Amino acid sequence: MKFGYLLLIFQTIHYAFGIDYDGWLNIKIEHTLACGGGYCTRGNIGLKSIRSGSAVIDQTPFTKQHIDALKELADRDGFYTVRTIVTSPDNNDSEFLSSVKAKTFLENGLNDVISVWVLPSGTVMSVSFQATNTSKPLKQKNEQYHITSKFYLHHVEQAPIPDTASYIQKLEREREAREKGEVKDNRSFLAKYWMYIVPIAIFVMISGATNPEAGAPAAR
Structure with missing residues (x-):
């Protein structure tokens, strides 16, 4: 007791x-x-x-x-x-x-x-x-x-509250820096333009699969 x-x-x-x-x-x-x-x-x-x-x-x-x-x-x-x-x-x-x-x-x-x-x-x-x-x-x-x-x-312990205001301010500063050209894009060529390269590659692959004899030499 x-x-x-x-x-x-x-x-x-x-x-x-x-x-x-x-x-x-x-x-x-x-x-x-x-x-x-x-x-x-x-x-x-x-x-x-x-x-x-x-x-x-x-x-x-x-x-x-x-x-x-x-x-x-x-x-x-x-x-x-x-x-x-x-x-x-x-x-x-x-x-x-x-x-x-x-x-x-x-x-x-x-x-x-x-x-x-x-x-x-x-x-x-x-x-x-x-x-x-x-x-x-x-x-x-x-x-x-x-x-x-x-x-x-x-x-009851309250969970930490995210600092939304500070995060939004950070995003605004990054956007303004990009617009002013202060932020350099150090990504590779593929990382920058993959959204253009991938569709072209897919189109080439599909074209080759549908016409397998297009590039073959004529039989004698």
């Missing part, structure tokens, strides 16, 4: 170094179990600081009604779907959907992993939900079934 906790701290610190922007995030978790149609609240994840990565997870325990609905999905080999709504300081809400097999989630005793991928700018790119790979029995307490979630914040 201590090793896993230390590993989580190490990952959080490692990703935090690459974050340029720091701010809060709120992640609302919703599902469709025993909701009477549509989505309803399952819980909430709050981060005071993206850079620190520390999160507070608050989730509503499942009731027997939720478990019965989950078992019904599992009997049909259906999927348990979670919708997450991310709210950031710029007030732009982002919505993400993620699903796992209902049977897997049930067999793992309502243990799941929620991962968030964020850009250095603080923009959330993805939120994924998955069940753990270990089989655990359901834990019931006072007719309630508690959800155990692990949360991970991942930093």
